[in-house]
Amino acid sequence: MIPVTKPFMPPQEAYNKHVTAIWKRQWLTNNGPCVNELELSLKEKLNLDHLLFVTNGTIALQLAIQALALEGEIITTPFSYVATTSSIVWEHCIPIYADINSNTLNIDPESIEKCITDKTTAIIATHVYGIPCDIEAIEGIAKKYKLKVIYDAAHAIGSCYKGQSLLSYGDIATMSTHATKLFHTIEGGAIVTRDPDLLKRLAFMRNFGHDGPGKFNGVGINGKNSEFHAAMGLCNLPYLDQIIAKRKKDSQQYDDWLIDKGLIRPELPEGTEYNYSYYPILFKNEEECLKIKSELEKNEINPRRYFYPSLNHLPYLKKQDTPVCDDISKRVLCLPLYYDITKGEIDLICRLIIRSLKY
Ligand SMILES: *Cc1c(COP(=O)(O)O)cnc(C)c1O
Numbered sequence: 001m002i003p004v005t006k007p008f009m010p011p012q013e014a015y016n017k018h019v020t021a022i023w024k025r026q027w028l029t030n031n032g033p034c035v036n037e038l039e040l041s042l043k044e045k046l047n048l049d050h051l052l053f054v055t056n057g058t059i060a061l062q063l064a065i066q067a068l069a070l071e072g073e074i075i076t077t078p079f080s081y082v083a084t085t086s087s088i089v090w091e092h093c094i095p096i097y098a099d100i101n102s103n104t105l106n107i108d109p110e111s112i113e114k115c116i117t118d119k120t121t122a123i124i125a126t127h128v129y130g131i132p133c134d135i136e137a138i139e140g141i142a143k144k145y146k147l148k149v150i151y152d153a154a155h156a157i158g159s160c161y162k163g164q165s166l167l168s169y170g171d172i173a174t175m176s177t178h179a180t181k182l183f184h185t186i187e188g189g190a191i192v193t194r195d196p197d198l199l200k201r202l203a204f205m206r207n208f209g210h211d212g213p214g215k216f217n218g219v220g221i222n223g224k225n226s227e228f229h230a231a232m233g234l235c236n237l238p239y240l241d242q243i244i245a246k247r248k249k250d251s252q253q254y255d256d257w258l259i260d261k262g263l264i265r266p267e268l269p270e271g272t273e274y275n276y277s278y279y280p281i282l283f284k285n286e287e288e289c290l291k292i293k294s295e296l297e298k299n300e301i302n303p304r305r306y307f308y309p310s311l312n313h314l315p316y317l318k319k320q321d322t323p324v325c326d327d328i329s330k331r332v333l334c335l336p337l338y339y340d341i342t343k344g345e346i347d348l349i350c351r352l353i354i355r356s357l358k359y
Contacts, residue, residue: 001300001301001302002300002301002302002336002341002345002349003336003338004303004304004306004334004335004336004337005180005336005337005338006338006339006340006341007180007338008183008184008239008243008338008339010232010235010236010239014235015232015235018227018231018234018235019231022227022231027227028226029224029226029227030207030224031207031224032226032227032230033227034227034230034231034234035053035224035225035226035227037230037234038230038233038234038237039051039052039190041234041237042190042233042237045237046165046167047164047165047168048165048167048168048192049168049193049194049196050192050193050194050196050199051167051190051191051192052191052199052202052203052206053188053189053190053225053230053233054188054190054191054206054223054224054225055188055189055222055225056176056178056187056188056189057083057152057175057176057177057178057189058083058086058087058176058189059221059223060174060175060190060191060223061083061084061087061124061150061152061174062087062090062091062221063191063205063206063221063223064150064172064174064191064202065087065088065091065093065122065124065150066091066205066221067172067202067205068122068148068150068171068172068198070091070093070148071092071121072094072119072120072121073093073094073095073096073117073120074088074093074094074095074120074121074122074123074124075096075097075098075107075112075115075116075122075123075124075147076088076095076098076124076125077097077098077100077106077107077125077126077128077311077325078097078099078100078310078311078312078329079100079105079106079107079126079128079307079310079325079329080126080152080307080311081126081154081306081307082311082314083152083154084124084152084311085311085314085317088124094119095311095317096115096120096320097115097311097312097320097322097325098111098112098114098322099322099324099325100322100324100325100328101324102324102327103266104131104132104133104134104266104267104268104269105128105129105131105328105332106125106126106127106128106131106132106133106134107125107126107133108134108324109134109137109138109140109141111322112138112141113141116141116145116147120147121147121148122148123147123148123149123150124149124150124152125138125149125150125152125170126151126152126153126154126155127151127153127155127156127166128155128307129155129266129277129280130155130156130157130158130159130166130182130274130276130277131159131266131267131269131272131274132156132159132166132268132269132271135161139169148171148172149169149170150170150171150173151166151167151170151172151173151174153166153167153173153174153175153192154174154181154189155181155182155275155277155278156173156175156275156277157181157182157183157240157275158244158275159272159273159274159275160272160273161269161271161272167190167192168194171193171195171198172191172192172193172202173193174189174190174192175189175190175191175192176188177189177190177233181277182244182275182277183233183236183237183240183243184232184233185225185230185232185233185236186229186232188225188229188230188233189225201218204217204218205220205223206220206223206224207220207222207223207224208221243339244275246339247275247276247277248274248276250276250337250341250346251276251337253346253347254279254281254346254349257346257347257350257353257354258350258353258354261353261354262284262357263281263283263357264282265280265281265282266280266282276337278306278334278337279334279335279336280306280332280333280334280335281332281333281334281335282328282331283332283333285330285331286330286331288331288357289305289330289331289332289333291356292333292356292357293305293333295353295356296349296352296353299348299352301336301348301349301352303333303334303335303336304333304334305329305332305333305334306332307332308329308330309329310322310325310326310328310329312326336349
């Protein structure tokens with residue numbers, strides 16, 4: 001079976017070394033040495049001012065919304081994983097969907113501007129598949145209407161725009177380090193901001209609001225992560241460049257087979273340094289997309305409909321129209337891409353796709 005993704009596994013001896021040290025220290029969680037070292041290493045690697053390692057990418061989004069004290073309406077993208085929207089609803093705000101750009105598949109700034117009302121407080125945009133949003137346009141709109149910007153950068157580690165990590169943009173950027181992501185800590189996530197005051201607030205919030213043993217600075221939650229999770233990150237981080245390089249090679253192999261066959265790839269804005277975190281491909285229509293999907297499944301290959309359905313169809317929301325996203329989500333498929341997929345496996349997948357495109 002060829003799955004859509006598989007986690008990267010670092011050498012087991014490296015992880016065992018950390019486990020031995022954790023055993024000796026008997027310090028399992030609560031801002032331990034592995035968590036500190038991971039935060040430092042990530043900041044250094046990505047050239048970021050501040051970063052907090054947290055429980056997961058969803059808690060990261062919820063903490064971001066809380067720390068910015070958002071209320072009312074938040075304009076967001078319907079083309080993302082459900083957590084982008086569910087975090088907004090969970091925090092008692094109302095998600096308002098702007099449509100997406102059909103080339104980059106990211107939120108469309110013109111559509112954002114049309115969604116603004118006197119209740120709008122923020123924009124939460126996803127750098128989908130690690131492709132940069134239209135950062136300048138979004139910044140411009142945020143300034144003009146005094147809105148906060150959160151980037152759901154769950155897919156974005158290793159992607160840069162104009163030489164800077166995508167995580168460095170926005171009031172806050174959040175990341176997921178779930179096992180399915182390009183860089184993982186089994187479960188985990190991170191919050192990034194340039195604002196030291198915001199960082200302080202987030203750090204209190206991550207730890208129940210504790211400001212020392214008997215003192216509290218505002219309301220908080222348990223957003224901490226453990227030494228064991230951080231240790232997995234410490235083992236994986238040295239391989240980040242190698243993981244991205246391998247995915248780049250694999251993506252080029254897919255491209256060589258597929259892009260002159262009428263299949264369309266999302267566009268990277270100028271100034272992008274890409275992380276190849278997914279291999280999405282757009283078919284002519286839903287029928288063709290489903291035909292290829294079932295053909296691959298017959299051969300024990302499991303691509304995924306990332307992202308379908310479009311989030312504006314979530315059953316707990318009022319209906320909102322985003323025609324571009326509705327169309328895209330029906331005909332997009334992510335093909336298998338992970339560190340140890342082989343050249344032969346990609347050749348097989350592409351031959352099957354090309355063969356079934358013909359009849
Ligand atoms: C994975 C993902 C999340 C959630 O991250 P978790 O760590 O699984 O909670 C949020 N947004 C996007 C776009 C994601 O892909």
